[in-house]
Amino acid sequence: MRARYMEVDAQGVVFNGWYLTYFDEAMTAFLAARGASYATLAAAGVDVQLVHVEVDWTAGLRYAEDFTVAVSTARVGRTSFALDFQTRRDGEATCSARIVYVVMAIDGSGKLAAGGSGKRPIPALLAAALGDPAPLRAR
Amino acid sequence: MRARYMEVDAQGVVFNGWYLTYFDEAMTAFLAARGASYATLAAAGVDVQLVHVEVDWTAGLRYAEDFTVAVSTARVGRTSFALDFQTRRDGEATCSARIVYVVMAIDGSGKLAAGGSGKRPIPALLAAALGDPAPLRAR
C-alpha cells in the first residue's frame, strides 16, 4: 500500500484511524487468498465483525511512503478469531496490531442482524483459511 | 456527535476506524475545556501523539444515531498519559477505549520532528488539565 496525501494530517504523518482501514483491506485479502473471500462468506450467510483492537505504533508513515501489511492468525476460537498485523516500511515494522473478529449472521444485503444477536460458529471454510495460529505479537 | 451517512459501511454500522476520529475530537475538546487547547500546547512547542490504542465494541452505531463520548484521565506518567473513552447511546456504552499519548516536540508548522526523537516531559499546563486519574476501564 501507499500512504495517501489525504490520510496525512497536520502532524505530517498518517492519521491513526486510517490504520484500521489498512488492516481491514489486509484482512479481507488474507482470507480471500486462502479461499474465504467476502463473497464466499456472504454466500454462507456470514460476515466477520471486529469487536476488539489493540494497536501499537513505533513510527509514523509519511506521505507517499510505500509499506506492506503482514497478516497472521493469532488465535482461533468457536465463534471468534484473532489476527495479528504489522505495517512494514523498508522491511521494518512501524505499527503492530491484534484484532479480534466475531462471525456474525448477515441478511441477503450484507447487513448485520439488528441487535447483534447473530453470533455464529466459525464455518469450516473459514477455519481452513485461518489455519494454525502463528502470532506476530505476545498478546 | 451524530453518526454520518458516509461513516456507515455496507454492514449497516459505523466503520470501526471512525471511532478513532471520534476519540481524537473528544480528546482535544476534553483538554481544551481544561485549559490545554491545541493552540496552547502548540504555543508551548508540543503536541500529543497517539502510540497505543485498545478498543472494545459491544454494539454498533447506526446512521444518524446521536451519541456522546465520555473522556476521563486513566494514567499520567512523565512523558506519556492515557485517557479512557466511552461512546454512549441513550446513556448506554456501545464502545470503550484506552488510548496512550506521548508528548512530542513540534516545529512551528505543527509537524512532528522527523525520526520521532522529540519526546518531551508533560508540561505543567497539561498535567493540570489531566488532573487525577479516574479510569473508565480496568486496563
Add this chain to the structure above:
Amino acid sequence: MRARYMEVDAQGVVFNGWYLTYFDEAMTAFLAARGASYATLAAAGVDVQLVHVEVDWTAGLRYAEDFTVAVSTARVGRTSFALDFQTRRDGEATCSARIVYVVMAIDGSGKLAAGGSGKRPIPALLAAALGDPAPLRAR
C-alpha cells in the same frame, strides 16, 4: 459544523473531499427539517443518489474552525433535482456548490438496485420538501 483535525491535510486546510461529506449531512438535514427524512423516503422505497457536482472554493477551512452550511433548492425536475450549498465562516462564504440528485428505487436494506435502472419520479413528499427553487449560484 466544525473542521475535524483528521480532515486537515498537510497543506493545513480541510482536504477537498470532506466537503462532499459536509454537503451530504447538510442535504439530509435540510430534507428532514422539511418532512422528507431519510427514513421517510426509505419507507416510500426511494433514496436520492448524487449524479453531478460542481464546487468552487474561495478559501480553505482550518482546524477547529466553526462553519455553517447553507442549503437551498436550485432546480426541481421530474426524476431529479438540484440543491445549492455554501459553507460560511463568520458569515462569509468560503465554498459554494451545486449538486444534482436523482431519485432512485432502493431495496428493503437501503441499497440501490444493481445496474442503476431504478430512476423514480420525485414523490409528493419530497417535492413539498424541496419547495420553490431559490438558487444560491448562477449555475
Add this chain to the structure above:
Amino acid sequence: MRARYMEVDAQGVVFNGWYLTYFDEAMTAFLAARGASYATLAAAGVDVQLVHVEVDWTAGLRYAEDFTVAVSTARVGRTSFALDFQTRRDGEATCSARIVYVVMAIDGSGKLAAGGSGKRPIPALLAAALGDPAPLRAR
C-alpha cells in the same frame, strides 16, 4: 485502484467524496510520472491547490471492484491549469471530472500561506509536465 470496503456506504456503492481522493492520488501520480513530483514542486516552493471541481457519475463502484483512473491535461493558464479524469471499470467510464488547480506558494513545512495570497505562475517544470491539452470532457 480498488474500492475499499470502508469507502462503500449503506447504498452499496462508493461514497461520492472518495472520488476526490482517487483524483488526488491520480493527479500526483500523473505529474510525478512526467517529472513534477510533489517533492520536486515543494523544492521549488510551490504546491497545487484545487479551486474548482465538476464531477459526473454514470455508474457506481461496488466493493472490491478494480478500476483505473485516466488523467489528461485539459487547459493550461498562467497561474492555473485543469485536468480531466475518468474512472474506468473494465474499460468503461463510470465517472468523469474536470478539476482546476492553482499554483500556490508554500512554506518549508508544505503549508499554504495563510490568507490565500500566494498565487504563483506555473513553473517551467510543471508546464513541461502538463504538456499540450488533450481534454477528456467538453468542459
